[in-house]
Amino acid sequence: MKPVLTAAFFAMCATPLAAGPIERACLGSDRPGVNRGLCACIQQAADLTLTKSDQRRATRFFSEPHEAQVVRQSDRPSDEDFWQRYQRFGATAEAYCG
Numbered sequence: 341m342k343p344v345l346t347a348a349f350f351a352m353c354a355t356p357l358a359a360g361p362i363e364r365a366c367l368g369s370d371r372p373g374v375n376r377g378l379c380a381c382i383q384q385a386a387d388l389t390l391t392k393s394d395q396r397r398a399t400r401f402f403s404e405p406h407e408a409q410v411v412r413q414s415d416r417p418s419d420e421d422f423w424q425r426y427q428r429f430g431a432t433a434e435a436y437c438g
Contacts, residue, residue, distance in 0.1 A: 362386040365399035378437060385433035394425055 359367070359380070366379035386395050401408040411419050411426075 359383065360386065361392075361395045361399045362390075365402035369402045381437035382433045385436045386429055388436075389429040389432050390425055394422060394429075397422065398426060398429070 360383040363379045363383035366374060366382055367376065386398070390398065408426075412423055414420070414423075
């Protein structure tokens with residue numbers, strides 16, 4: 341019994357450290373329906389479609405939704421490229437996570 345409890349304790353402690361930036365931002369958001377499973381799924385979609393740099397940039401959208409609008413409307417080629425990748429991420433997350 342003790343080894344099972346010890347393993348469960350370490351698994352619970354390790355999970356937040358193993359979580360990616362999108363998952364952490366998702367868990368920290370105040371959106372309805374947020375749960376660890378959904379946020380982990382969204383992180384997996386991010387891992388498939390976004391670079392680590394893109395993921396760090398996208399985390400700001402969780403706390404500052406207006407930032408997404410600013411990027412979407414930007415005429416800068418780098419913002420346009422990022423927005424296309426971000427849209428692909430959103431479509432993947434929706435299809436993958438329901």
